[in-house]
Amino acid sequence: MSNIINLLTRAFFMSTPLILGALGEVIAERTGMMVTAVEGIFLIGAWGGFIGAYLSGNLVIGFLVAMICGILVAMLYGVTTVYMNQHQIVMGTAIAILTTGFCTFFYRVIFGVQTTPLKVETLPVIAIPFLSEIPIIGPIVFSQNIVTYLTYLLVPVIFYVLFKTSLGLTLRSCGESPEAADAAGINVRQVRFLAVAVAGCLGGVAGAYYSLCNVGMYTSEIISGRGWIAFGICFLGNWNPVGALTFGIVFGISDAIGVYVKALGLAGLPSELFSALPYFLVIVLTVCRKQLKVPEKLGVNYIKEN
Amino acid sequence: MKNNKTKDFIIWTILAIVLGLFCSFVFLPMLDVNPITAVSIMFKDTFSDTFTIGNIFIKTAPLILTGLAFAFTYKANLYNIGAQGQFYTGCICASAASLALGGKLPGVLVILIAMICSMLGGAMVGFIIGFLKARFNANEFLISMMSTYVITFMMQLLLRTVLQESKHEYLKTDYLDSSTWLPKIIPGTSVSFGIVIAVIAAVGCWFLLYKTSIGYRIRVTGMNQEAARMSGINPKNQYMIAFAISGAIAGLAGLVEVNGMQHMLLTGFDTDIGSYGIGIAILANAHPLGVIPAALLFGFLQVGGTVLGHASDAPASVIDLMQGFVMLFVLMSFFFRRKIELRRLKQQKIAGEEAV
Numbered sequence: 001m002s003n004i005i006n007l008l009t010r011a012f013f014m015s016t017p018l019i020l021g022a023l024g025e026v027i028a029e030r031t032g033m034m035v036t037a038v039e040g041i042f043l044i045g046a047w048g049g050f051i052g053a054y055l056s057g058n059l060v061i062g063f064l065v066a067m068i069c070g071i072l073v074a075m076l077y078g079v080t081t082v083y084m085n086q087h088q089i090v091m092g093t094a095i096a097i098l099t100t101g102f103c104t105f106f107y108r109v110i111f112g113v114q115t116t117p118l119k120v121e122t123l124p125v126i127a128i129p130f131l132s133e134i135p136i137i138g139p140i141v142f143s144q145n146i147v148t149y150l151t152y153l154l155v156p157v158i159f160y161v162l163f164k165t166s167l168g169l170t171l172r173s174c175g176e177s178p179e180a181a182d183a184a185g186i187n188v189r190q191v192r193f194l195a196v197a198v199a200g201c202l203g204g205v206a207g208a209y210y211s212l213c214n215v216g217m218y219t220s221e222i223i224s225g226r227g228w229i230a231f232g233i234c235f236l237g238n239w240n241p242v243g244a245l246t247f248g249i250v251f252g253i254s255d256a257i258g259v260y261v262k263a264l265g266l267a268g269l270p271s272e273l274f275s276a277l278p279y280f281l282v283i284v285l286t287v288c289r290k291q292l293k294v295p296e297k298l299g300v301n302y303i304k305e306n
Numbered sequence: 307m308k309n310n311k312t313k314d315f316i317i318w319t320i321l322a323i324v325l326g327l328f329c330s331f332v333f334l335p336m337l338d339v340n341p342i343t344a345v346s347i348m349f350k351d352t353f354s355d356t357f358t359i360g361n362i363f364i365k366t367a368p369l370i371l372t373g374l375a376f377a378f379t380y381k382a383n384l385y386n387i388g389a390q391g392q393f394y395t396g397c398i399c400a401s402a403a404s405l406a407l408g409g410k411l412p413g414v415l416v417i418l419i420a421m422i423c424s425m426l427g428g429a430m431v432g433f434i435i436g437f438l439k440a441r442f443n444a445n446e447f448l449i450s451m452m453s454t455y456v457i458t459f460m461m462q463l464l465l466r467t468v469l470q471e472s473k474h475e476y477l478k479t480d481y482l483d484s485s486t487w488l489p490k491i492i493p494g495t496s497v498s499f500g501i502v503i504a505v506i507a508a509v510g511c512w513f514l515l516y517k518t519s520i521g522y523r524i525r526v527t528g529m530n531q532e533a534a535r536m537s538g539i540n541p542k543n544q545y546m547i548a549f550a551i552s553g554a555i556a557g558l559a560g561l562v563e564v565n566g567m568q569h570m571l572l573t574g575f576d577t578d579i580g581s582y583g584i585g586i587a588i589l590a591n592a593h594p595l596g597v598i599p600a601a602l603l604f605g606f607l608q609v610g611g612t613v614l615g616h617a618s619d620a621p622a623s624v625i626d627l628m629q630g631f632v633m634l635f636v637l638m639s640f641f642f643r644r645k646i647e648l649r650r651l652k653q654q655k656i657a658g659e660e661a662v
Binding site for chain 1: 330333336337385387438442444445447448449451452453454455456458459460462463466467578581582584585588621623624625626627628629630631633634637638640641644
């Protein structure tokens with residue numbers, strides 16, 4: 001029993017960055033922008049977060065630096081795709097290569113060659129009084145760190161903003177019918193650009209979660225495709241914050257199972273197959289699940305005619 | 307008019323490449339490396355002996371193929387960003403076939419069988435992606451991206467179990483029998499027949515895309531899916547064909563790398579060859595023949611970067627920095643080129659109207 005509780009606690013812990021990244025992706029994709037730079041944004045978030053936290057000795061500053069780094073990379077992506085009409089998928093790959101080189105290069109510039117990896121204290125767990133004493137649910141849900149709690153709060157907030165406010169309508173109209181939005185006086189490009197920046201901000205925090213909450217250090221393999229999983233979660237969750245939450249937890253569980261099986265170290269068990277589980281799950285779910293709410297102009301750049 | 311366009315394209319691309327390299331070298335003083343010396347080291351030392359020049363061709367061969375893999379689907383307006391996974395599938399198939407048959411059959415025959423296996427393996431993965439896209443309208447680039455990770459873990463599993471070396475020490479296979487190695491074509495270097503295979507593949511792709519009806523159908527589907535459907539081309543079939551061919555090309559890259567270069571299969575090698583392929587295809591504007599010089603450039607950057615790393619304090623990450631900046635600026639140059647082209651067209655139109 002305690003094994004299962006540990007596993008689920010770990011699952012919720014690991015789902016946070018995926019949900020955060022997917023939430024940012026939901027906002028951007030509702031305006032028609034696929035943020036394919038998400039892998040790069042996660043990586044630079046992890047890098048910036050670690051550097052900020054290590055040099056200042058303060059995790060909050062780390063997360064702030066991660067946000068800024070995420071926003072900057074997202075803005076680079078935004079400028080080239082929204083304003084320069086370059087293809088979104090291709091641009092994302094270019095940015096992924098660039099950030100990989102950039103992060104490794106400047107890690108070296110700042111810290112030189114290190115024989116042992118530098119470490120920071122990870123973000124402490126805050127057990128919420130009373131609630132954390134509830135059997136089973138208490139240790140799983142209410143003994144997490146502050147970023148996890150904030151992420152769960154963010155889900156209803158983003159849901160409300162997207163579907164119940166005029167701001168949400170503005171965002172969604174840019175993804176459904178940019179021509180109509182333009183005719184209604186909305187600056188489509190600006191809305192899309194800002195939405196990408198917001199996605200960059202959330203993605204930066206999500207990346208920093210891996211370096212500051214999970215392992216307390218930075219390596220160049222720290223993200224290894226998890227940005228793409230967040231991207232997939234957004235698709236699977238039907239471009240809905242609640243869907244992002246649900247699938248985020250599903251992937252958190254599969255991620256935790258993979259880590260758990262690997263830690264068991266049973267020779268007969270093909271642990272690699274369990275590690276591949278989240279990625280395989282994206283494929284299976286993408287195929288099985290009907291995607292109903294695809295934003296009409298997703299991935300199509302809006303070019304205003306003169 | 308068309309010549310003008312090609313000239314513009316070449317000028318702008320070269321400009322972008324120079325700017326990209328400039329941006330990456332600007333940071334080198336932070337590591338106490340003089341950028342000007344760095345440039346001269348990169349050019350002088352790389353071209354100083356035939357062995358290092360040969361290394362460029364070794365690096366280029368698989369890059370041409372992964373570049374072609376992305377370019378091929380790009381023509382059908384599809385995005386195969388999983389060339390990495392298809393490349394690994396090709397590696398697995400090629401090494402399995404060579405290990406099983408090496409020494410038992412004549413080398414040439416084994417290489418041919420390994421080649422067919424690697425292409426079939428890659429084509430299989432590609433076909434599955436294309437099929438899921440056609441049948442379930444699944445998002446092809448999400449699936450192809452994820453397939454890479456699944457295959458990478460599969461490869462690790464295989465390397466830990468059935469394919470592992472006889473010493474059972476590291477996650478790698480035994481060395482392939484030397485009769486199954488691709489023959490070296492330039493004495494004094496390790497350049498293998500792989501580069502010839504890659505160039506033939508590029509020409510073949512060009513022929514297939516521009517001179518045959520299969521290629522025509524694929525390109526029409528890419529340009530306008532509705533128009534293709536109206537004229538009796540089933541776009542869904544084109545998805546599967548394009549993806550299968552693209553996968554086969556990426557799988558072939560696996561053979562070139564395993565039988566031509568590594569002579570064994572090990573974990574975690576060439577982890578970015580798929581994304582470099584995308585960069586190369588973009589640099590070449592997705593033209594199969596343009597892929598060759600673009601891949602040569604990336605090959606040069608990788609060898610030059612390594613040489614620079616040996617000769618100075620510059621880290622290997624400068625290679626990614628260079629490749630990233632070059633890609634970024636090339637993409638940006640597309641925008642400026644288009645803008646200038648539009649302005650020129652406008653002026654022509656105005657001039658035309660005034661003449662009337």
